[in-house]
Amino acid sequence: MDYSSYTPIDPDFYDTIKELSEKHPDFKVFYFLPDQALGEANGEYQQVKKRENGEFMMIKGSDPVRIDRIITVNGKPGPAYAEYNAYADACLSCQAGYDEDKDV
Numbered sequence: 001m002d003y004s005s006y007t008p009i010d011p012d013f014y015d016t017i018k019e020l021s022e023k024h025p026d027f028k029v030f031y032f033l034p035d036q037a038l039g040e041a042n043g044e045y046q047q048v049k050k051r052e053n054g055e056f057m058m059i060k061g062s063d064p065v066r067i068d069r070i071i072t073v074n075g076k077p078g079p080a081y082a083e084y085n086a087y088a089d090a091c092l093s094c095q096a097g098y099d100e101d102k103d104v
C-alpha cells in the first residue's frame with residue numbers, strides 16, 4: 001500500500017524533533033498509515049531520512065514513519081495533527097437531528 005503524494009511540512013517540526021531527541025531519545029509516535037488507519041511506533045529515534053516518496057522518521061525497531069503523516073511525537077502535535085483533530089471536531093457541526101429553522 002502506498003501513501004498519497006508527500007506534503008511538505010513546517011520547518012519548525014524538525015526543531016521539535018531535535019529538541020525531543022535531545023531530552024529523551026525514546027519516541028512514541030502516532031501516525032496515519034497509507035489506508036488512513038492509525039499506527040504507533042515506539043523506540044529510539046535515529047534520524048530523518050529522505051526517500052523518493054518523502055521524508056521518513058527512522059525509529060529503531062519500528063517501520064519507517066512518513067513525516068507528513070505524523071499525528072504526535074511524545075505528545076507534541078505533528079504535521080497531521082490538524083487532520084486527526086478534524087475527525088473529533090466533525091460532530092460539532094452536526095445538528096443532532098434538529099433543523100436550524102425549528103424552535104426547540
